Amino acid sequence: MKDVSQYTPWIVAIGALSLLIIWLFVRGARRRAAKATRVVTRMGGNFGRALVATVVIGGMQWLVLAHTTDPRTWAAVLGFPALFAAAQLVRMFASTHEVAAKSKGGHR
Incomplete structure (x- = not known):
């Protein structure tokens, strides 16, 4: 087994890259939310983005966990x-919108 300190620069680089990716994602999401003019109805696009994010996050986790035994690194x-x-x-589960009550006539 190699010394953990040998992997420290790589772990720091992966951590910094992860933070940069998260920052870019949040920045882009804020811009899209501010400029939103239409609702995305295609679930395929959302599924594809979720799948790519899962592969990136899972791959980085696997890479770091495969090369270190430090419990603090694992926790992070x-x-x-x-x-x-x-x-x-x-x-997602904290509902902040109000549901409109039905009128007495049964029409909205």
């Missing part, structure tokens, strides 16, 4: 994506 590599996933789930 597994914890940050879990934190973002949990935040997204909380936003």
Whole structure:
């Protein structure tokens, strides 16, 4: 087994690259939300983006976990994506819109 300190520059580089990708993704999402003029109805596009994100995140996790045994590194590599996933789930299930009540006549 090789010394963990040998992989430290690579782990730092992967971490910095991950933060850059997340920052670019959030920045792009904010811009798209601000300029949104239509609703995306194609689930195929969303599924493709989700699949690519899953492969990138899973690949980076596998790469880091395969080359280190430090529990702090494992916690960071597994914890940050879990934190973002949990935040997204909380936003998804926290309903902030009001449902319009039906009028007495039965028409909207």
